[in-house]
Amino acid sequence: MNNPYMIDWAITNKCNLNCLHCRGMAEEELNSRTILRVAKEIPSLKPGWVIIEGGEPLLRKELFEIIEIIHESKIRIYLISNGMLFNENIAKKLAKLSVNLMISIDGADKESYEKIRKGASFEKLKESVSLAKKYNILDSCPVTIGKHNFGRLTDCLNL
Numbered sequence: 001m002n003n004p005y006m007i008d009w010a011i012t013n014k015c016n017l018n019c020l021h022c023r024g025m026a027e028e029e030l031n032s033r034t035i036l037r038v039a040k041e042i043p044s045l046k047p048g049w050v051i052i053e054g055g056e057p058l059l060r061k062e063l064f065e066i067i068e069i070i071h072e073s074k075i076r077i078y079l080i081s082n083g084m085l086f087n088e089n090i091a092k093k094l095a096k097l098s099v100n101l102m103i104s105i106d107g108a109d110k111e112s113y114e115k116i117r118k119g120a121s122f123e124k125l126k127e128s129v130s131l132a133k134k135y136n137i138l139d140s141c142p143v144t145i146g147k148h149n150f151g152r153l154t155d156c157l158n159l
Helices: 032-045 063-072 088-096 110-116 122-134 150-158
Strands: 007-010 049-053 076-081 099-103 138-140
Touching (some): 049 063, 099 122, 122 138
16 A cells, blocks of 8 residues: 555634635534544554644644644644634644644735635734744745735735
8 A cells, every 4th residue: 555645634624714715614523532533543544744724723622632643653744724823832832743834824914814814813923923933833824826816926925
């Protein structure tokens, strides 16, 4: 059997935002017992890395248990978050577990960002990115490209 190059796992459909580009998620989620069982099976697949996302993965109560299980097997872990729930306590935990954090941006300024990511705060985004940099866990800032921001890609990259 060939090992997967990587695993991209949406661990929750819950989100604290309502983004223009969201494709929505399945309504039903794995229960606690099942999600932890799946996490324990991932190391046997020997992926190059695991991306944990959602919805907003910081809303999943088992998130750090999942990360710890995967971390024990020395698999690289990436976490994609919108950054709105990110704080120093979470930064410390992620740093301890060697998680590479990806904080999504889709707008280059307050007006465009908050229009695309309804319910988000551009100031909080900037705080979260700075905090992740402080703890040396910021990997990247993914951008979802669509009609709503295509004309401002250079501005997003400069941000």
